[in-house]
Amino acid sequence: MPVTVVVGGQYGSEGKGKVAYCLARELNARVAVRVGGPNSGHTVISPSGKAIIFQHLPTAALLPDLTCILPAGSYIDPEILLGEIEISGLSSERLLIDPNAVIITEREREEESSGVLRKSIGSTLSGTGAAVCRRVKRDGSTHLVKDDVRLQKFVKPVSPFMRDCLNQNLRIIIEGTQGYGLSLIHSEFYPYATSRDTTAASFVAEAGLSPLDVDDIVLVLRAFPIRVAGNSGYLPNEIDWSILTKELGSETPIIEYTSVTQLARRIGRFHPDVVSKAIIANAPTRIILNHLDYVDNSYSHLNGASDKIFRFLDEVELSIGRTVDYIGLGPSSIVRCLDVKRKVCLI
Numbered sequence: 001m002p003v004t005v006v007v008g009g010q011y012g013s014e015g016k017g018k019v020a021y022c023l024a025r026e027l028n029a030r031v032a033v034r035v036g037g038p039n040s041g042h043t044v045i046s047p048s049g050k051a052i053i054f055q056h057l058p059t060a061a062l063l064p065d066l067t068c069i070l071p072a073g074s075y076i077d078p079e080i081l082l083g084e085i086e087i088s089g090l091s092s093e094r095l096l097i098d099p100n101a102v103i104i105t106e107r108e109r110e111e112e113s114s115g116v117l118r119k120s121i122g123s124t125l126s127g128t129g130a131a132v133c134r135r136v137k138r139d140g141s142t143h144l145v146k147d148d149v150r151l152q153k154f155v156k157p158v159s160p161f162m163r164d165c166l167n168q169n170l171r172i173i174i175e176g177t178q179g180y181g182l183s184l185i186h187s188e189f190y191p192y193a194t195s196r197d198t199t200a201a202s203f204v205a206e207a208g209l210s211p212l213d214v215d216d217i218v219l220v221l222r223a224f225p226i227r228v229a230g231n232s233g234y235l236p237n238e239i240d241w242s243i244l245t246k247e248l249g250s251e252t253p254i255i256e257y258t259s260v261t262q263l264a265r266r267i268g269r270f271h272p273d274v275v276s277k278a279i280i281a282n283a284p285t286r287i288i289l290n291h292l293d294y295v296d297n298s299y300s301h302l303n304g305a306s307d308k309i310f311r312f313l314d315e316v317e318l319s320i321g322r323t324v325d326y327i328g329l330g331p332s333s334i335v336r337c338l339d340v341k342r343k344v345c346l347i
Contacts, residue, residue, distance in 0.1 A: 001166045001210075001212065001213035001214070001215065002166065002169060002170065002171040002172065002215060002216075003166070003171075003172045003173075003174065003204070003209060003213040003214045003215065003216070004023060004027065004029070004171065004172070004173045004174065004214075004215075004216040004217075004218060005174045005176060005200040005203055005204060005214055005216070005217050005218065006019055006020045006023070006173065006174065006175050006176055006218045006220060007176040007179075007180070007198070007199065007200045007203065007217065007218070007219055007220070007278075007282055007284070008176065008177075008178055008179030008180060008198065008219075008220055008278075009179060009180055009219045009220060009221045009274070009275050009278035009279070009282075009284075009287075010179045010180070010181050010221060010222060010225040010226075010274055010275065010278070011178075011179045011181040011182055011225055011226060011227045011233075011235070011274070012040060012177070012178040012179040012182055012226070012227075012228075013179075013222070013226050013256070013258075013259075013265065014179060014220040014221055014222045014225075014290060015220055015222060015288075015290035015291065015328055016042060016175060016176060016177070016220045017042025017043050017044050017054065017059040017175070018043065018044060018045070018059070018290070018328065018331065019218060019220050019288055019290075019326075019328075020032070020042070020058060020059050020060060020173055020175040021044045021059040021060050021062065021063070023173060023218065024058075024059075024060035024063060024066065024171075024173045025060075025063060027171045027173070028171060029060065029066060029170075029171040029172065029173045030065070030066060030067065030165060030170040030171060030172070031066065031067050031068075031069060031162060031165050031170065031171075031172040031173070032058035032059075032060035032061065032063075032066055032067075032068050032069065032172075032173045032175060033058065033068075033069040033070075033071055033162075033172060033173065033174045033175065033207045034054070034056060034057060034058040034068070034069070034070060034074070034175045034177075035071060035073050035074060035174065035175070035176060035177060035203050035206040035207060036073075036074065036075065036128070036176075036177035036178070036196065036206075037055075037074065037075030037076070037077075037104065037126060037127075037128030037131065037177075037195075038055040038056060038075070038076075038077045038080050038104070038126045038127075038128060038260070039055075039126040039128040039129075039194065039195075039260060040055070040177045040178050040259075040260065041053040041054065041055045041258075041259030041260045042054050042055075042058075042059050042175065042177075042259070043059075043259060043331070044059035044062060045331055046062055047062070051331070052087060053259045054084055054088075055077070055080050055084070055259075055260065056070065056074075056076060056077070056080060056081045056084055057070075057081070057084045057085070057088060057090070057095075058173070058175045059175065060173060060175075061084075061088040061090055061094075061095075062088060066094070067093075067094050067095070067096065067161075068090060068094060068095045068096070069095075069096050069097075069098075069158050069161075069162065069207070070095075070096070070097045070098065070101055070158075071098050071101065071158050071159075071206055071207045071208050072098040072099075072100035072101055072158070072206070072208055073101070073205070073206025073207065073208075074097070074098070074101040074102070074206070075101070075102045075104055075127075075128045075131045075132065076097070076101055076102065076103055076104060076145060076151075077103075077104045077126070077127065078103060078148060078150050078151060081151070082150065092153040092154050095154050096154060096155075096156045096158050096161060097145050097151055097154045097155050097156070097158075098145070098155075098156075098157060098158045098159075098208070099144065099145055099146035099155050099156075099157065100144060100145070100146070101144065101145040102131050102132075102134075102135055102142055102143070102144060102145070103131075103143040103144065103145055103147070103148050104126070104127040104128060104130075104131045105127070105143055107130075108127035108128075108130035108131045108134065109125065109126070109127035109130075111127070111130040112125045112126070112127055112129060112130050113125050125261075126260065128195055129194075129195035132195045132196065133195075158208060159208040159209070162207070162208065162209060166209075166213060172209075172213075174203050174204065174207050174209075176198065176200065176203040177198065178194050178198045179198060179274075179278070180198055180199065180274060180277065180278035180281060180282070181274040181278070182194040182198055183196075183197050183198040183199060184196055184197055184198075185197045185202075186198075186199065186277075186281060188277075189233040189234055192231075192232060192233025192234070193233075199281050199282055200214070200217045200282045200284075201282075215285075216285050216286070217282055217283065217284045217285050217286075218284060218285070218286045218287075218288060219278060219279065219282055219284035219286070219287045219288070220287075220288045220290065221275060221287065221288065221289045221290065221316075222289070222290045222291040222328075223270055223289060223290070223291045223292050223294050223295055223312065223316075224244065224267050224268065224269060224270065224291060224294050225267070225268055225270065225271070225274075226256065226265040226266060226267050226268070227265065227266045227268075228258050228261070228263065228265060228266070229258065229261070229263035229264055229265060229266065230263070232266065235266055235267075235268040236268055236269075236271035236273065236274075237268045237269035237270075237271050238266060238267070238268040239267060239268060239269060240267070241253065241254055241255040241256075241264070241267060244267065244294060248294065248296075248297050250297065254294070270316060270319075272316075272319035272320050275320050276320055276321070279320065279321075279322060284322075286325045286326065287320075287322055287323070287324050287325055287326075288324070288325065288326040288327070288328060289313065289316060289324045289326070289327050289328065290327075290328030291328060292309050292312065292313070292327050292328060292329050293329050293330055295308060295309050295312045296308040296309050309327075309329075313327065
């Protein structure tokens with residue numbers, strides 16, 4: 001069955017949003033699914049060149065003639081979602097929300113804000129973790145989407161709709177969130193983890209589909225992995241942004257901020273350990289390595305990638321024991337590695 005799952009292989013912010021958007025366009029996907037909650041933001045460059053951050057909607061929402069799905073495994077902040085619906089211009093015909101998705105209320109946000117999660121593990125305090133806990137308690141206090149009047153025109157069981165699409169051989173993209181190193185179940189850095197599992201298998205389950213539907217698992221990596229600000233857990237080979245700026249010879253400081261909390265991210269050099277474990281757990285059919293412009297920022301689409309980038313790419317492939325199929329060299333595109341001579345082309 002034609003289902004593509006996009007999954008992160010490090011600690012999040014690998015560029016999954018960009019990848020999901022590019023692949024949805026390339027594969028002519030008709031359905032895009034976003035799982036998880038508002039504790040992670042995915043950035044996409046709109047056709048007009050504007051950077052847009054979605055915390056709920058799949059980035060492919062910006063493409064025409066595509067239906068967006070928020071499945072039962074979602075945790076939804078209605079105010080954030082309604083703002084994204086306005087930005088994207090989605091109609092009720094192009095956005096379906098499963099009635100069993102969970103609503104994040106002020107109660108959950110206050111629970112996290114009044115606790116120690118920001119200081120102890122670098123939590124975004126979005127209320128997602130508290131909503132997950134409340135759902136697991138099963139004490140009748142969980143607020144579901146089917147009970148929220150603001151979202152009623154979008155509410156519809158999504159599994160039958162997706163099954164009908166698959167029966168017509170229409171491509172579905174599942175846009176996973178965060179990265180393998182943050183998995184609540186599999187991360188070796190627990191409790192410095194997120195509130196859910198972050199593997200492809202879990203994303204498929206949250207979407208309400210079968211593992212047998214999946215024919216394409218895309219593992220997304222970045223050349224310099226990051227973790228969120230604060231006491232967010234071990235990051236091998238950690239450096240700081242001033243070192244990266246100096247190595248690139250950039251005249252302006254290079255620094256990234258988290259899309260949800262707007263705090264400066266932590267950054268480290270590429271390390272194969274967590275990636276190798278992500279490969280074992282996800283068995284990807286394709287691997288994408290983003291942020292190679294941090295290796296050499298002299299890249300241009302006319303001149304192609306540099307020898308410095310290809311040397312770095314060779315080192316990464318040797319360390320993880322897998323070929324990299326695509327590379328990302330900027331905020332809005334990925335390119336395909338065509339042959340052993342490392343020729344590339346835009347998709």
